[in-house]
Amino acid sequence: DVKVTQSSRYLVKRTGEKVFLECVQDMDHENMFWYRQDPGLGLRLIYFSYDVKMKEKGDIPEGYSVSREKKERFSLILESASTNQTSMYLCASTETDTQYFGPGTRLTVL
Amino acid sequence: DQQVKQNSPSLSVQEGRISILNCDYTNSMFDYFLWYKKYPAEGPTFLISISSIKDKNEDGRFTVFLNKSAKHLSLHIVPSQPGDSAVYFCAASARFRGSTLGRLYFGRGTQLTVWP
Numbered sequence: 001d002v003k004v005t006q007s008s009r010y011l012v013k014r015t016g017e018k019v020f021l022e023c024v025q026d027m028d029h030e031n032m033f034w035y036r037q038d039p040g041l042g043l044r045l046i047y048f049s050y051d052v053k054m055k056e057k058g059d060i061p062e063g064y065s066v067s068r069e070k071k072e073r074f075s076l077i078l079e080s081a082s083t084n085q086t087s088m089y090l091c092a093s094t095e096t097d098t099q100y101f102g103p104g105t106r107l108t109v110l
Numbered sequence: 111d112q113q114v115k116q117n118s119p120s121l122s123v124q125e126g127r128i129s130i131l132n133c134d135y136t137n138s139m140f141d142y143f144l145w146y147k148k149y150p151a152e153g154p155t156f157l158i159s160i161s162s163i164k165d166k167n168e169d170g171r172f173t174v175f176l177n178k179s180a181k182h183l184s185l186h187i188v189p190s191q192p193g194d195s196a197v198y199f200c201a202a203s204a205r206f207r208g209s210t211l212g213r214l215y216f217g218r219g220t221q222l223t224v225w226p
Contacts, residue, residue: 101153
């Protein structure tokens with residue numbers, strides 16, 4: 001079974017804090033993705049990576065950065081958290097025909 | 111500009127009946143389509159997919175139909191069950207490097223409610 005894990009299910013942070021969201025997949029997938037999901041807006045792509053040390057901007061990269069030092073791990077970084085970054089964050093990795101998602105991190109920024 | 115659209119934000123169906131969820135896309139380069147199901151506070155779960163070389167794919171109670179000329183696909187659930195109540199997302203992709211699935215473009219989702 002493909003497994004994508006995320007470091008936290010729920011997180012509460014304060015405005016201005018630096019936030020790290022970690023994602024690990026155990027299937028040796030090359031492609032990994034970070035999305036955020038907001039009601040009525042669907043899943044919006046923040047960043048993705050097709051290989052180690054490689055990253056590409058998605059549709060809404062502003063206020064975020066990523067790191068991929070190892071193939072199995074893809075981190076999303078909020079440099080200075082703001083209240084409009086309160087959301088559900090979803091990590092995914094891709095096999096040939098399917099994209100698999102982690103359980104999500106519900107981030108609240110106060 | 112949204113390349114994948116789900117124009118119905120919600121759908122309510124009686125248990126045992128057919129649920130039909132619709133999805134439209136604009137990019138003619140898309141050649142692979144997927145449906146996901148999502149419960150609150152969980153990640154999306156893959157349901158079924160279809161390649162552009164087919165017009166139908168079936169898996170148990172779930173069938174996806176693809177109409178390439180209309181750039182339209184639909185997910186049929188028969189019979190619908192209360193446990194099917196969830197948000198359903200349609201996604202599309204253009205094959206990357208010839209075979210690997212590239213980034214997905216998602217619709218905004220349809221909330222399906224199946225009532226007894």
